Amino acid sequence: MGTPRLIPSRNELAKAQDEFIGAWGQMGSLWGISRTMAEIHALLYITGQPLNTDEVMDRLQVSRGNASMSLRALVDWGIVTKVHKRGDRKEYFEAEQDVWAMSRKVIRERLRREIHPVLASLFEIRDETANLAAFADTPRATVEAHNRRLDTLLDLVQMVDRLGERFVGSEGKGLKLAASVLAKIP
Amino acid sequence: MGTPRLIPSRNELAKAQDEFIGAWGQMGSLWGISRTMAEIHALLYITGQPLNTDEVMDRLQVSRGNASMSLRALVDWGIVTKVHKRGDRKEYFEAEQDVWAMSRKVIRERLRREIHPVLASLFEIRDETANLAAFADTPRATVEAHNRRLDTLLDLVQMVDRLGERFVGSEGKGLKLAASVLAKIP
DNA sequence: CCGTAGTTTCAAATAGTTTTGAAAATCCAG
DNA sequence: CTGGATTTTCAAAACTATTTGAAACTACGG
Numbered sequence: 477m478g479t480p481r482l483i484p485s486r487n488e489l490a491k492a493q494d495e496f497i498g499a500w501g502q503m504g505s506l507w508g509i510s511r512t513m514a515e516i517h518a519l520l521y522i523t524g525q526p527l528n529t530d531e532v533m534d535r536l537q538v539s540r541g542n543a544s545m546s547l548r549a550l551v552d553w554g555i556v557t558k559v560h561k562r563g564d565r566k567e568y569f570e571a572e573q574d575v576w577a578m579s580r581k582v583i584r585e586r587l588r589r590e591i592h593p594v595l596a597s598l599f600e601i602r603d604e605t606a607n608l609a610a611f612a613d614t615p616r617a618t619v620e621a622h623n624r625r626l627d628t629l630l631d632l633v634q635m636v637d638r639l640g641e642r643f644v645g646s647e648g649k650g651l652k653l654a655a656s657v658l659a660k661i662p
Numbered sequence: 663m664g665t666p667r668l669i670p671s672r673n674e675l676a677k678a679q680d681e682f683i684g685a686w687g688q689m690g691s692l693w694g695i696s697r698t699m700a701e702i703h704a705l706l707y708i709t710g711q712p713l714n715t716d717e718v719m720d721r722l723q724v725s726r727g728n729a730s731m732s733l734r735a736l737v738d739w740g741i742v743t744k745v746h747k748r749g750d751r752k753e754y755f756e757a758e759q760d761v762w763a764m765s766r767k768v769i770r771e772r773l774r775r776e777i778h779p780v781l782a783s784l785f786e787i788r789d790e791t792a793n794l795a796a797f798a799d800t801p802r803a804t805v806e807a808h809n810r811r812l813d814t815l816l817d818l819v820q821m822v823d824r825l826g827e828r829f830v831g832s833e834g835k836g837l838k839l840a841a842s843v844l845a846k847i848p
Numbered sequence: 849c850c851g852t853a854g855t856t857t858c859a860a861a862t863a864g865t866t867t868t869g870a871a872a873a874t875c876c877a878g
Numbered sequence: 879c880t881g882g883a884t885t886t887t888c889a890a891a892a893c894t895a896t897t898t899g900a901a902a903c904t905a906c907g908g
């Protein structure tokens with residue numbers, strides 16, 4: 477039944493890879509990277525082999541420019557590394573295979589890009605509002621309530637930041653440890 | 663010195679609120695909501711009062727349609743609720759003031775929208791590839807390595823999902839508890 | 849019922865992001 | 879050096895997401 481298959485297993489494996497790439501691509505937004513970046517990462521991860529720019533282009537049907545920029549961004553995030561192959565002038569790219577290390581890098585990068593700036597802004601705003609009661613012809617209680625709400629949120633964000641830094645800080649085990657501790661709670 | 667200020671403290675408070683709204687708006691991507699949604703939420707949270715659609719429109723300079731849709735989305739996420747004011751035909755909206763409850767709702771929503779579908783896809787793919795070794799003219803080892811990588815990632819995502827569900831599951835304390843346990847680790 | 853205040857919807861416009869492709873820059877073997 | 883191979887850059891195009899605004903709808907007091 478169905479279409480004759482000439483090289484069935486190569487096709488089957490590739491098909492499974494493609495589905496994985498598609499699924500992982502959807503997670504792009506969750507990781508905060510573009511769909512293509514996520515797909516390239518998925519491809520490199522699932523094949524487990526270093527691939528060069530042309531192979532990535534061919535497999536995912538993206539332009540050279542896009543492949544180049546996305547690969548560079550993945551290297552910046554630290555979840556893909558360049559490797560040189562002796563006797564080949566092309567650059568090859570390989571995905572981090574340790575999923576814990578990978579998660580750590582993603583979390584760290586998001587802290588750096590998204591939490592830190594917000595935290596800095598919130599601190600600034602808090603400092604500005606601190607000596608605000610002075611001018612006030614706004615009821616003191618109103619200003620105080622504002623400050624309380626701001627501080628509450630600041631504490632939350634700060635806690636996220638501190639936990640993040642703690643369990644993701646450069647060396648190994650932290651994250652896995654945190655996960656297993658949590659898994660054992662009640 | 664500088665510009666004369668006629669109603670200084672109202673301006674000062676409003677200015678602080680605006681800065682907060684701007685900062686929180688930037689976190690939109692982190693929460694997975696649009697900038698306007700994040701800003702409306704920030705406004706409702708920081709003022710601490712129920713506001714109606716027109717007040718939101720005026721304060722944030724957005725269209726009626728946008729305000730309406732964004733408010734509805736916030737209600738869907740569960741971090742803003744409608745309130746009726748006696749003797750007023752307008753609908754008012756109020757932000758969840760408990761930041762832990764708020765975080766729980768955001769996390770739950772993101773699990774539901776982003777993790778669950780990916781998890782489902784990964785399971786499907788795994789099932790398809792499980793009986794793949796059969797066809798193989800691809801080296802058995804290659805297929806096995808593929809399956810191993812897929813399973814590793816599946817385990818990771820599944821763990822995230824389970825931890826998420828555990829500590830975010832409808833009732834109270836879970837998340838706060840998890841945070842304090844983590845804060846005491848090493 | 850009717851008229852009006854209030855809310856929702858949605859097609860079109862705008863803004864923002866990603867992708868392309870070709871030109872420019874870089875790299876390296878000979 | 880030189881010339882071809884490879885990679886990077888970036889303006890323009892394609893695509894996606896958000897926002898607008900006005901029309902349709904709903905609810906309610908009179």
